[in-house]
Amino acid sequence: MSPKTLYDKIWDAHVAHEAEDGTCLLYIDRHLVHEVTSPQAFEGLRMAGRKVHAPDKTIAVPDHNVPTTLDRANAKTMTEDSRIQVEALDKNAKDFGIHYYPVSDVRQGIVHIVGPEQGWTLPGMTVVCGDSHTATHGAFGALAHGIGTSEVEHVLATQTLIQKKSKNMKVEITGKLRPGVTAKDITLSVIGATGTAGGTGYVIEYMGEAIRDLSMEGRMTVCNMAIEGGARAGIIAPDEKTYAYCMGRPHAPKGAQWEAALTWWKTLYSDDDAHWDKVVTLKGEDIAPVVTWGTSPEDVLPITGVVPAASDFTGGKVEAAQRSLDYMGLKPGQKLSDIQIDTVFIGSCTNGRIEDLRAAAAILKGKKKKDGLRAMVVPGSGLVRAQAEEEGLAQIFIDAGFEWRLAGCSMCLAMNPDQLSPGERCAATSNRNFEGRQGRGGRTHLMSPAMAAAAAITGHLTDVREMM
Amino acid sequence: MEKFTTLSGIAAPMPLVNIDTDMIIPKQFLKTIKRSGLGVNLFDEMRYTQDGAEIPDFVLNKPAYRNAQILVAGDNFGCGSSREHAPWALLDFGIRAVISTSYADIFYNNCFKNGILPIVLKPEEVDVLMKDAEKGANARIEVDLAAQTVTSSDGQVFSFEVDSHKKHCLINGLDDIGLTMEKAASIDAFESRASAQRPWV
Ligand code: SF4
Numbered sequence: 001m002s003p004k005t006l007y008d009k010i011w012d013a014h015v016a017h018e019a020e021d022g023t024c025l026l027y028i029d030r031h032l033v034h035e036v037t038s039p040q041a042f043e044g045l046r047m048a049g050r051k052v053h054a055p056d057k058t059i060a061v062p063d064h065n066v067p068t069t070l071d072r073a074n075a076k077t078m079t080e081d082s083r084i085q086v087e088a089l090d091k092n093a094k095d096f097g098i099h100y101y102p103v104s105d106v107r108q109g110i111v112h113i114v115g116p117e118q119g120w121t122l123p124g125m126t127v128v129c130g131d132s133h134t135a136t137h138g139a140f141g142a143l144a145h146g147i148g149t150s151e152v153e154h155v156l157a158t159q160t161l162i163q164k165k166s167k168n169m170k171v172e173i174t175g176k177l178r179p180g181v182t183a184k185d186i187t188l189s190v191i192g193a194t195g196t197a198g199g200t201g202y203v204i205e206y207m208g209e210a211i212r213d214l215s216m217e218g219r220m221t222v223c224n225m226a227i228e229g230g231a232r233a234g235i236i237a238p239d240e241k242t243y244a245y246c247m248g249r250p251h252a253p254k255g256a257q258w259e260a261a262l263t264w265w266k267t268l269y270s271d272d273d274a275h276w277d278k279v280v281t282l283k284g285e286d287i288a289p290v291v292t293w294g295t296s297p298e299d300v301l302p303i304t305g306v307v308p309a310a311s312d313f314t315g316g317k318v319e320a321a322q323r324s325l326d327y328m329g330l331k332p333g334q335k336l337s338d339i340q341i342d343t344v345f346i347g348s349c350t351n352g353r354i355e356d357l358r359a360a361a362a363i364l365k366g367k368k369k370k371d372g373l374r375a376m377v378v379p380g381s382g383l384v385r386a387q388a389e390e391e392g393l394a395q396i397f398i399d400a401g402f403e404w405r406l407a408g409c410s411m412c413l414a415m416n417p418d419q420l421s422p423g424e425r426c427a428a429t430s431n432r433n434f435e436g437r438q439g440r441g442g443r444t445h446l447m448s449p450a451m452a453a454a455a456a457i458t459g460h461l462t463d464v465r466e467m468m
Numbered sequence: 469m470e471k472f473t474t475l476s477g478i479a480a481p482m483p484l485v486n487i488d489t490d491m492i493i494p495k496q497f498l499k500t501i502k503r504s505g506l507g508v509n510l511f512d513e514m515r516y517t518q519d520g521a522e523i524p525d526f527v528l529n530k531p532a533y534r535n536a537q538i539l540v541a542g543d544n545f546g547c548g549s550s551r552e553h554a555p556w557a558l559l560d561f562g563i564r565a566v567i568s569t570s571y572a573d574i575f576y577n578n579c580f581k582n583g584i585l586p587i588v589l590k591p592e593e594v595d596v597l598m599k600d601a602e603k604g605a606n607a608r609i610e611v612d613l614a615a616q617t618v619t620s621s622d623g624q625v626f627s628f629e630v631d632s633h634k635k636h637c638l639i640n641g642l643d644d645i646g647l648t649m650e651k652a653a654s655i656d657a658f659e660s661r662a663s664a665q666r667p668w669v
Binding site for chain 1: 513542570648
C-alpha cells in the first residue's frame with residue numbers, strides 16, 4: 001500500500017461515493033450546530049419536507065448571541081433579534097430531535113468547547129459545523145472544518161458533504177518552547193510565516209516535538225486558528241494525551257468499544273514516507289510571545305518589536321497595511337509594548353478552556369488590573385466555569401478586578417451586548433482582529449491569555465516574561 | 469438557485485487584499501433568520517457612517533457602480549468566517565460574479581451554492597480587469613461560464629478554471645441536496661459498513 005498522511009487515512013475511511021471527476025460524498029460523523037448559521041438550513045428542510053438524516057450525530061448549542069452576564073436568565077438581556085435566533089434553535093432542536101444543550105444547561109458553552117468536553121469529538125472522525133473555527137476539533141486527529149449554511153442543510157438532510165480532496169501540508173514545530181511562549185504564540189507565528197492565504201487549498205497537519213509537548217487544550221488552540229492561515233482544516237495525530245482526554249467523557253465509547261476504538265486510533269498517523277505538497281518548519285526556540293498590530297491575523301510580531309511602516313510591505317499589502325495602521329491608530333516605529341489598552345478580553349474558542357484560565361490567573365494572582373481598564377473573563381463553557389471556581393481561579397480574577405462571566409462567544413465577535421466602542425483598544429485572546437470584529441471601530445490586538453493578563457496589570461501591551 | 473450562464477455587467481474595483489467576511493457583512497446583520505434583504509447592508513461599515521449616511525468615496529456608492537454586478541478584488545477575498553450571509557448579501561445587492569487572484573475556501577464554496585461565480589485569474593490578468601473596472605459604467609466586463617472566459621471591455625479574453633461539478637450545478641441551477649439524495653443507496657451502504665467497523669461513532 002502506498003504511504004498515506006493522516007488526512008488521507010481519515011478521508012479514505014469516510015468516502016461514501018466517488019464520482020468519475022473525483023467529487024466525493026464524504027460521510028459526516030458529527031454535525032455541530034449553533035443558532036446563527038442554522039435557521040435558514042432548518043427552514044430549507046421544512047420547506048422541502050425533509051428530516052434530519054442522523055439526529056443522533058447532530059448536536060446543537062446556542063453560543064454566539066447569548067449574553068454572558070449573570071442575569072441572562074432574564075429574557076430582557078437579549079435583543080429581540082438575538083432572542084428570535086436562540087428561540088429558533090430551541091424549536092428546531094426539539095422538532096428535529098437532535099441533541100441539545102440550551103442556555104439554561106450547565107454544559108452550555110461555545111460549540112467548539114462543548115463538543116470535545118462532552119466526548120462528541122473523537123479521533124478519526126469527520127466533524128463539521130457552520131462555523132469556521134470547527135478546525136479546533138482537529139486537535140483530536142479528527143478531520144474537522146467549517147461549512148456554510150447551504151452545506152449545513154446538506155449535512156442535515158444527507159449526513160454527507162460534497163467534497164474534493166485538499167492538498168497535504170506539514171507544519172513542523174521542532175524542539176522546545178521557551179518559557180512564556182504558548183500554543184497561541186505558535187499558531188500566530190505560523191500564520192505570520194505563511195500569511196492568511198498560505199494554507200488555502202490545504203489541510204495542515206501540525207507535528208514536531210513542540211506540538212507533542214502541548215496539552216489537548218494547547219493543541220485545540222493551535223488547530224483553532226488553522227482557518228486564519230487559510231487552511232480547510234488543521235489536524236494533529238492522536239496519542240496518549242488524546243486518549244487520556246477522551247476517556248470517560250459522556251459520549252466517548254466504553255468497555256469493549258473503547259478497546260476497539262483505541263485499536264483503530266493507534267493507526268491514525270502519517271506514514272514516514274507520506275507525500276506532502278508543502279512543508280513549513282519553525283524552530284520552537286525561535287518563537288517569542290507575539291501580538292498582532294494590524295487588522296489581519298498575519299500582522300503578527302514579537303512583543304519586543306515595533307509597529308511596521310506600510311512601506312515595509314510589497315504589492316497589495318502596502319495599501320492594506322496603511323489601512324490597518326490608520327484603523328488601529330498606530331505610528332510606524334512605535335514600540336509595541338508602549339501601546340496603551342482600554343479593555344482586556346479573555347475567552348473564546350481559541351483560549352476559553354481551563355488551561356487558558358489557569359495561565360492568566362497565574363499572572364494575575366495577588367495583583368490588580370490597571371485602574372480604569374475594563375477586563376472580563378468569559379469561560380468557554382459552563383463546566384469550564386464551574387471547574388475554575390472549584391480551583392479558586394474565579395476568585396483570583398475577581399480579586400484582580402475582572403468581571404467573571406457566564407459561558408458564550410461574547411466579545412469575540414460582539415453579537416451579544418459585549419462590544420468595543422469606536423477607537424476602544426482591546427487585548428484579546430480570541431482569533432480575529434478584523435476591522436469591526438469586536439464592535440464598530442474597535443481595535444483588537446490578539447495574544448495569549450498570559451499576555452492578556454500581563455497587559456491588564458500594566459495597562460499596555462506587555463512582555464509577560466518580565467512578570468514571570 | 470438561479471442559473472448562471474453568461475453575464476455582461478459593470479464591475480466595481482476593490483483593490484484591497486484580504487477583504488474579509490466581517491467587512492462584507494458585519495455581524496450585527498447575522499441575526500436574521502432569512503436569506504434575503506441583506507443587500508442594503510453589504511459592506512455596511514465601509515459604505516455608511518455611524519449614523520447611516522452614505523460615504524460618497526466608497527465604490528458602491530459612486531453613481532457609476534451602484535448597479536455593479538461584478539466585483540474585481542484583491543487577493544484572498546472572503547477570508548474569515550463561514551457566514552453564508554456574505555454571498556447572500558452580495559447576491560441581494562446584485563453581484564453575480566467576483567474576480568480575484570484567490571478566495572478563502574469556505575466563501576468560495578458558499579458562492580456556488582447561491583448562484584455567484586467566483587473567478588480566479590492570474591495577478592496580471594486581475595490587474596488588467598481592475599484598470600478596466602476603474603473606467604466606470606461604460607466598461608462592461610463579460611463572463612461566459614460555459615466557455616470559462618472573461619472578456620474585458622476592450623476585448624481581451626482571459627480563461628479561468630472551474631471544477632466541473634460546480635460548473636454543471638451553476639449552469640443548470642441544480643440543488644445539491646436533490647442530487648445527493650439520488651445516491652441514498654451509497655450512503656445507506658456506507659452507514660452499514662461503518663457501523664460494523666466503528667460502532668462507537
Ligand atoms: S468564540 Fe468566537 S471564533 Fe469561536 S465560535 Fe464563538 S464567535 Fe466564533
